[in-house]
Amino acid sequence: MKNSIYPTELKCEHLNSPLAIDIKKPRLSWLCIPEKPTAKNKKQTAYRILIATSEENLSKNKGDIWDSKKIVSNKSNDIIFSGKALSSFKKYFWKIMLWDEKNKLGDWSEIASFATGAVKESDWKGEWLWAALKRAIDKKHIRCGGNPAIYYRKKFSLNKNVERAVLYVSALGIYEPYFNGKRVGDDLLAPGWTDYNEHVYYNGYDVTKNIKKGDNAIGCLLADGWYASYYGWNEHRDHYGNNPMLNAQLVIEFTNGKKQIIATDRSWKVNVGPFIEADLLYGEIYDARKEIPDWSKPNYNDEKWPIP
Secondary structure (H helix, E strand, C coil), rough: CCEEECCCCCCCCEEEECEECCCCCCCCEEEEEEECCCCCCCEEEEEEEECCCCCCHHCCCCCEEEEEEECCCCCCCCCEEECCCCCCCCCEECCCEEECCCCCCCCCCCCCCEECCCCHHCCCCCEEEECCCCCCCCHHHCCCCCCCCCCCCCCECCCCCCCEEEEEEEEEEEEEEEEEEEECCCCCCCCCCCCCCCCCCCCEECCCCCCCEEEEEEEEEECHHHCCCCCCCCCCCCCCCCCCCCEEEEEEEEECCEEEEECCCCCEEEEEEEEEEECCEEEEECCCHHCCCCCCCCCCCCCCCCCC
16 A cells, blocks of 8 residues: 655755755755645655656666665655765766655656756866957947946857757856847856955756757857946945856757867857847947847857957
């Protein structure tokens, strides 16, 4: 007879299916739900975790990364991963089963997943790019003396079928990512504010559905953000620096098992556009006459764009 509780809401580092876990021993959590909502005195007394490199392995109950075996515990939060070493930029699949208060074993949970970012610092291949591009404008249009927002793009071609592609982006400043002409994700003011002298966040975006055989293009719009804008009580800019920087890499997994990384380097192109100024507190000055239609599409001609 099966038990009367089951696990749900499987999370890694308190996130649903995260794309960029970069710690070596992430924490796993789940909720225990009784089969009948009105049931009382139901509890977990033990659990077993399986983590695998593929859904196929997991469907065969093969935890080639971690099989915790039965662990007697009622804990279901912040279970520390104790399996084989995780690789950078890799997707993993996991599931769990529970024993109830009568030591009865239940069914496996639904399959969940998490993906790693740069587990090793050396696996991050992107370079910090900055572009000291200033637009000559009439002084009457200057509000706070901020930098124009910078357009970055990288065109590349593929001749193999793609299994998975994730774009990782960081910045000293704030950015908006684009891929083949479309905005990626819904983040605002990414990657967020940190003490830039200590550490900087990065975000992961699954672009598997955006990428294709043939020509592709990555685009990023970069502005001052907390790094170089006005903020705080003191009326001055450039608390951390005066030139925002971009750092990104696209990790592509092909159906044949091989990988390719396209990272920020001096082959990227940069330009300025309609954002004359883009300050976090003072706002934007936008000149619609300077718009760049289709700037992040593969077929856009960027031959006249400078390199950073």
